[in-house]
Each structure stands twice: as C-alpha cells, then as structure tokens.
Amino acid sequence: MSMPTPAIAPRRADIASVRQPRMTNAHAPAGTLEMMGAAMSFSRNEEIYGEGEPADYLYKVARGAVRMYKVLSDGRRQIGAFYLPGDMFGLEAGDTHASSAEAIGDATILVFKRSAVLALSARDADVARELWEMTARELQRAQDHMLLLIKSAQERVASFLMEMAGRGCGNEEVSLPMSRQDIADFLGLTIETVSRTIGHLEHANAIALPSSRRIALRNRAMLSRMTAS
Amino acid sequence: MSMPTPAIAPRRADIASVRQPRMTNAHAPAGTLEMMGAAMSFSRNEEIYGEGEPADYLYKVARGAVRMYKVLSDGRRQIGAFYLPGDMFGLEAGDTHASSAEAIGDATILVFKRSAVLALSARDADVARELWEMTARELQRAQDHMLLLIKSAQERVASFLMEMAGRGCGNEEVSLPMSRQDIADFLGLTIETVSRTIGHLEHANAIALPSSRRIALRNRAMLSRMTAS
DNA sequence: CGGCGGCTTGATCGGTCTCAAGTACGGTGG
DNA sequence: CCACCGTACTTGAGACCGATCAAGCCGCCG
Secondary structure (H helix, E strand, O other), rough: OOOOOOOOOOOOHHHOOOOEOOOOOOOOOOOOHHHHEEEEEEOOOEEEEEOOOOEEEEEEEOOOEEEEEOOOOOOOOEEEEEEOOOOOOOOOOOOEOOOOOEEEEOOHHHHEEHHHHHHHHOOOHHHHHHHHHHHHHHHHHHHHHHHHHOOOHHHHHHHHHHHHHHHHOOEEEEEEOHHHHHHHHHHHOOOOHOOOOOOOHHHOOOOOEEEEEEEEEEHHHHHHHHHHO | OOOOOOOOOOOOOOOHHOOOOOOOOOOOOOOHHHHHOOEEOOOOOEEEEEEOOOOOOOEEEEEEOEEEEEEOOOOEEEEHHHHHOOOEOOOOOOOOOOEEEOOOOOEEEEEEHHHHHHHHHHHOOHHHHHHHHHHHHHHHHHHHHHHHHOOOHHHHHHHHHHHHHHHHHOOOOOOOOOHHHHHHHHHOHHHHHHHHHHHHHHOOOOEEEEEHHHHHHHOHHHHHOOOOO
C-alpha cells in the first residue's frame, strides 16, 4: 500500500496561453496528425489532465516524461504507464478522461484538439485506423502490465528495467526520469521493496548504479531470465 | 502462484464446419457488424484462439462464457477478462492475438471475418468508430483491472462480486459460470484465498451461498464499501 | 455405492509491507 | 567555498497477509 503523491499545488496550465507553432502544411487533410499540434510547457508534478475531466485534447510528449495513473479513494495509486518523448497519450473514446496524467519533471507536450482529430478521422480512414491502432497498442500494454502485477517483486523490477532499457536509445545505461515512489506505484510495490530489490540486483552484478537515477545493465541475460516473461 | 488450466486436449473447432445462419440483409453495408456473423459451438475448456495465432476473426458471445488470459513461462495465468453473452472479444489491431481465449463451459460464439470487418470500416466511418470504441472500452476495463490488482484480497473479491452483479440481469443472485480457479486467476489470488474470502463475506452476512456457483448479495452497501472503489 | 473433481478448511511458511533510522544528494544562502 | 536544509533514497527489524502444503467435504455422475 503506497502513499499518494505529495500535493504540490499544481497551477493548471492555461490552454489559451499556449505558444502556437507555425503550421507547416495547413491544407493537407490526410496522413499524420502531426501538423495540428501546439506545444505546451508543464513543470514538475503539474497535472496535464485529471480523471473525469472532459477529454478535449490529445497529447504527445516532445520533451520530458509523463505518468498516467488512477487512484483509489484511500489514496493508493496505480501508475498505468510512463510516457516518454514520442509517445502519444490521453486519447479516450468516451468524452472524459478515465485516468489522470502529470508531468514527472519539466516537460514539453504537443497538444491536439480532439474534435479536430475526430473530424479528420471521420473523413480519412487512414487517420481512423491510426487512432484505433494507437488505442489497441495501449490495450496491449495494459494487458502486459496486468501480467506484471502477478509477478514477484524481483520479477517486476527486472521486467521494469528491461522495458525501460528497450525504450531508451539502446545504450548500456538506462536513465530513469521518475522517482522510486513512481516506480513503486507502477509496479504495485512499496518504495522500500523497490529500493531493496534494486540493491539485490546490484549485489548480484546484474546492474550497476552510477547514481540512483541511472542504471547500467551489466548482465542482460540474467535480468531477462529474472523477468519470468 | 496458480496452476495452469488442466489440458483437456481441446480439438480445435473447424471454422469451415460452421453452421451458417441465414443472412438477414446481405446488401446493407453500413450500421452494425451483426449481419456477418456465423455461429460456432465450443465445448467446455475448448480453445477459441491462442496467443500468437493470426487474428483472422472477431467474436461475440451468444451463449455461455469465455475467459481471455495470458500465461507466464512457468504457467502462472492471468485472466484479463470474462466475456458473457452480448460481449465482443478477440479484436486486435495487430494481426496476431495477444492473448488466448477459451470457452468456460459449452458456448455458442458468433464469428466474424476480420478482413471483412476491416474492409467495411475503411469505407464506413461509423463502423470504424464502433471498432475504436470497442477497443477503448477494453482498454478502460484493463486499466480498472490494474487498479483491482493492487487491492487487498477482500477488496478484490468484493469488487469481483459487484462487477458480476452489475453484469448479471440485475437480480439479487449472481450466477458464476467460472470455477474458483478462474476467479483466482482473474483476481491474482490463489483458489484457497478466494474460497476463504467468500467464506468471510458469508459469515459477515454480506452474501449468501445457495450453492458454490450462485451467490446472493445480502448487503450491497457493505460489499460496495469493501471494494475501496 | 464408489470415485472423481471442485470446493472448503486448517496449520505453517515466507515474501512483502510497515515502521523507523540512517545516508546521500542537490540546492540555497551565507 | 562551505554550512545548512530538505528531499530522495537506502537499510534494518518486526508484523502481517496471502501462499503453500495437506486434509477433509460435498455434489455429481457412473
């Protein structure tokens, strides 16, 4: 059972005060959604959207990282996903958000008007398919996450490290933008168990810790075996 | 840690041997997908599709119940969802199934050719939107399930009973098509813990057990409080 | 009536949580 | 440049919840 994130009194970013990037190709209706985005800045722990709010926008990480989560009434928090640069998030079929999202550190997020995207997808089957595939990928990720949540603590931590390594630029070293508490709430563990387990992995020479937020994978095969896929 | 489902040597149903229901309106291209289904029968524990197989069909429960699940290499099984009459399942954006599905008891399943559905959705924006919303509902369900998996045993069982009650025809009595083992694998618990917890709920007069597969909700308010929403 | 599978119940074990200190680090102000 | 502080992280001891191991019970079908 984990504590809720400490409230940092995040001032809600004003969507109207957004700096508008120049439109590169305002008339092309088909293809990607990329052309319609506006960049917004969020600071550390600032809420991007909250559960139950109208889902008027669709988001893409340009810089920084985002946590998407749900909370139980007593404050226990389950982080459903971390979004890194290039990832899209916040897409809902219903018209309200089913989860909340916050910037983990300072972040730049591209924002797309949902109504515009939906209108486009109604006309363009390729856009519609893209939306659907995005949602389906999220579904697969969620199903994999369920599998993770029935594993042992060691298996969860190893799985997490392998996943982050796969998403990083392929270097030997994984850099973690999120705190131990975030990792714990992602894995359904406590912060102490996460810390201890990382310690064990270090002792077993599976990883090394140049700093607490940077993890070098010393023995991927060992780690991989520990994930219990 | 739960055991895998005992192998019952399920003979794979032959898609070609399906009894064809008459087409009610063969030329109407738009609207629901309902018109293109073929009914198939599956017997208890028979596999409908397996993880990694090509996703050539889309399914809808007509009679009976279905479990959708993934397994870890050592046999631990996580049931991601139960599908009851009226539920659609098996829709994938990729062209292979990411999970497996089995009939829980004898079941009748309507089967739709994926290629036909996709072709239809490429022409008809309403069908495309229906596909997308179906996937999005599954995603929401999966995210709720993640939240469930961080709850205590009692909270999980109470949540499960409330969910099943909500899906049943609204009667006082919930009838469970699945075994305790299935429930355990759905909730991320062992069969013993599920059984014990149901026992506790009975002792607390929250529920009554006319039989092990039928559960009467005696005190919904108490149960609801125990779900920790 | 016998046997089998599914379910319940009991006793014990172990992994993770909880509570509580202690340590490293980064930022801030002198 | 250093002292200080707050936050994040680590580490330890003990409790507790759910898993495991092991019987027993029930209902169903032959």
